[in-house]
Amino acid sequence: xxNLLENKNRIMLGILLxxxxxxxxxxxxxxxxxxxxxxxxxxxxxxxxxMFDLFFVVAIISLISGLLLGGYYxxxxxxxxxxxxxxxxxxxxxxxxxxxxxxxIGVIGYILKTKNKLTIKNIPGVLGVGIGGILLYDLWTNxxxxxxxxxxxxxxxxxxxxxTRALPFMFWHLLSTTxxxxxxxxxxxxxxxxxxxxxDFNINQTEKRITIAAPILLxxxxxxxxxx
Amino acid sequence: MEQEKKGSLIFIxxxxxxxxxxxxxFICGITTGIITFEPPKKIVNEEPINATIIIDxxxxxxxxxxxxxxxxxxxxxxxxxxxxxxITVDSSYSEQMGGFEIKSITYQEKKYIHGENGYWWLFYIxxxxxxxxxxxxxxxxxxxxxxxxxxF
Numbered sequence: 001x002x003n004l005l006e007n008k009n010r011i012m013l014g015i016l017l018x019x020x021x022x023x024x025x026x027x028x029x030x031x032x033x034x035x036x037x038x039x040x041x042x043x044x045x046x047x048x049x050x051m052f053d054l055f056f057v058v059a060i061i062s063l064i065s066g067l068l069l070g071g072y073y074x075x076x077x078x079x080x081x082x083x084x085x086x087x088x089x090x091x092x093x094x095x096x097x098x099x100x101x102x103x104x105i106g107v108i109g110y111i112l113k114t115k116n117k118l119t120i121k122n123i124p125g126v127l128g129v130g131i132g133g134i135l136l137y138d139l140w141t142n143x144x145x146x147x148x149x150x151x152x153x154x155x156x157x158x159x160x161x162x163x164t165r166a167l168p169f170m171f172w173h174l175l176s177t178t179x180x181x182x183x184x185x186x187x188x189x190x191x192x193x194x195x196x197x198x199x200d201f202n203i204n205q206t207e208k209r210i211t212i213a214a215p216i217l218l219x220x221x222x223x224x225x226x227x228x
Numbered sequence: 229m230e231q232e233k234k235g236s237l238i239f240i241x242x243x244x245x246x247x248x249x250x251x252x253x254f255i256c257g258i259t260t261g262i263i264t265f266e267p268p269k270k271i272v273n274e275e276p277i278n279a280t281i282i283i284d285x286x287x288x289x290x291x292x293x294x295x296x297x298x299x300x301x302x303x304x305x306x307x308x309x310x311x312x313x314x315i316t317v318d319s320s321y322s323e324q325m326g327g328f329e330i331k332s333i334t335y336q337e338k339k340y341i342h343g344e345n346g347y348w349w350l351f352y353i354x355x356x357x358x359x360x361x362x363x364x365x366x367x368x369x370x371x372x373x374x375x376x377x378x379x380f
Contacts, residue, residue, distance in 0.1 A: 037265055037266070038263065038264075038265060039263070039265070039266070040257065040262060040263050040264075041261070041262055042262070047360060092346075124242035124243050124246075125242075128246075152356065152357060153356070158356075165357075
């Protein structure tokens with residue numbers, strides 16, 4: 001009975017996160033402001049310093065699903081959020097890279113949870129790992145852009161050009177997600193440490209293994225989908 | 229008590245040091261001119277330049293022309309082809325993008341619509357994909373500008 005109730009709460013929280021992420025992404029995707037007048041020149045290429053997108057919404061949903069729900073929800077929540085909102089907004093061949101990228105962020109949140117790192121003392125570490133997750137996401141998805149041959153040559157120059165052109169997105173991802181992490185994750189850690197009722201679910205060994213294996217499988221599928 | 233004070237100081241430093249590094253890098257970027265608050269300056273060519281425009285309609289039909297132009301953006305270069313009467317370009321200003329956006333290009337009485345059936349008008353400069361707007365980049369001498377109606 002206790003397990004059933006626990007699972008029900010977990011499912012409800014998962015659905016709530018998916019709903020929040022999908023609704024925000026669908027409602028706001030057409031209402032983003034233009035780039036601010038800050039420009040950066042790297043390798044002779046001048047471009048806006050920030051390109052706005054809604055990465056931080058799904059990134060935070062992914063991190064929370066890993067931190068609070070764990071297990072299967074670590075990848076089910078971000079991927080479902082992306083599938084639902086992609087059905088409304090649309091996506092392209094890069095979708096498997098973005099989906100697996102968010103699943104990686106979810107797993108990072110889950111690893112933090114399993115290592116019992118969610119304490120006020122560890123807030124700088126949690127923020128650092130979160131930032132590491134963002135960098136990993138950008139490295140991975142931009143690698144996909146390059147691999148997909150979207151106008152970039154399959155040379156070292158093509159790869160560096162692809163990463164250079166993606167810098168405005170990466171800077172925005174780092175800025176927006178760090179601010180959102182401070183606003184969302186830090187209060188969760190505070191509540192958890194002060195014994196406020198933040199849910200903690202039991203996850204068995206099989207679920208743990210599948211949680212780690214699923215994003216890896218998705219990453220392999222992403223590469224295979226482009227090569228085939 | 230001493231240990232607790234030391235712990236608090238380390239905690240604050242762990243948060244402050246990365247923040248100070250980011251602020252310092254930003255200030256260094258401004259002072260060295262890497263970060264600016266003005267858009268890229270328009271390249272003014274004294275003489276007309278030669279550039280090639282290729283339009284790939286995505287169905288096997290391709291249009292190509294070498295033209296002598298003077299201080300044109302990639303978008304204006306496309307409009308120059310329209311002036312010759314070879315193509316018809318339908319475009320509109322997008323507030324969201326902060327620039328002009330191609331709606332369709334008509335060639336030999338066939339209209340190729342931006343976004344229809346997943347086909348989008350994208351452009352490449354010397355075979356490299358460009359992320360900035362076509363009305364923001366100026367064509368340089370001997371550039372090959374390729375517009376492609378491709379599935380994305």
